[in-house]
Amino acid sequence: MLNIGIDIDDTLTKTSELANEILHQNEEYKGILDYHNLDKKTLDFFIRKNIEKIQNDVELNESAKEVIDYLKDNGCKIIFITARGSLGLENLIPITKKYLSNKEIYYDKIIFKQESKVDACIKNNIDIFIDDKEKVLDEIKKANIKTLRFCSSKTISKHEKVSNWLEVKDYIDKILKEK
Numbered sequence: 001m002l003n004i005g006i007d008i009d010d011t012l013t014k015t016s017e018l019a020n021e022i023l024h025q026n027e028e029y030k031g032i033l034d035y036h037n038l039d040k041k042t043l044d045f046f047i048r049k050n051i052e053k054i055q056n057d058v059e060l061n062e063s064a065k066e067v068i069d070y071l072k073d074n075g076c077k078i079i080f081i082t083a084r085g086s087l088g089l090e091n092l093i094p095i096t097k098k099y100l101s102n103k104e105i106y107y108d109k110i111i112f113k114q115e116s117k118v119d120a121c122i123k124n125n126i127d128i129f130i131d132d133k134e135k136v137l138d139e140i141k142k143a144n145i146k147t148l149r150f151c152s153s154k155t156i157s158k159h160e161k162v163s164n165w166l167e168v169k170d171y172i173d174k175i176l177k178e179k
C-alpha cells in the first residue's frame with residue numbers, strides 16, 4: 001500500500017488561475033499579470049480580501065477526482081497536506097473541508113497549517129508527495145520521499161514532473177506494478 005501526500009492549491013485545484021482572474025477584474029491592479037508579482041503588502045491585502053471567495057469557487061484540476069478515486073480503489077491512502085489555515089486564516093479550515101465534501105473528493109486524512117511539509121510527510125509515512133512548489137519538494141526529497149512536481153512541462157525542476165492528473169496516475173501505476 002502506498003501513502004500518497006497531496007498539496008491542495010495549484011495541485012488539486014486551479015487556485016492561481018482563479019486568483020489571477022479576480023486580479024484582472026480589478027482596476028487597482030491594472031498591468032499586473034500574476035498575483036504572485038504583487039509586493040508583499042499588496043499581496044497580503046489581496047489574499048485576505050479574496051481568499052474565501054477563491055477557496056469556495058476554485059475549480060479542480062482536470063481528472064483530479066477520478067485519479068484520486070482510482071488510487072483509493074487500488075489501495076492507496078490519500079493524505080492532503082496543505083498550508084491552508086495558517087497565518088490567522090483558520091476560517092479556511094472549515095471552508096476547505098466543506099469544499100472537498102461538496103466536490104466528493106475522497107481522503108483518509110487532511111493536515112492543515114503546513115508551510116513546510118516535510119515533518120508531516122515523515123510522521124505520516126508518505127511514500128510519494130505531489131506539490132507545485134519546488135522548495136517544498138526539495139525538503140521532502142532530502143527525507144528520501146519520492147516527489148512529484150505538478151507544473152507545466154516547460155518548467156525546469158529537480159523533481160519528477162507531471163503536468164496533469166493522468167500523468168500522476170501513470171507514475172503511481174508504475175510503482176504499484178513494481179510492488
Ligand SMILES: [Mg+2]
Pocket residue numbers: 007008009010011131132133
Ligand atoms: Mg500548492
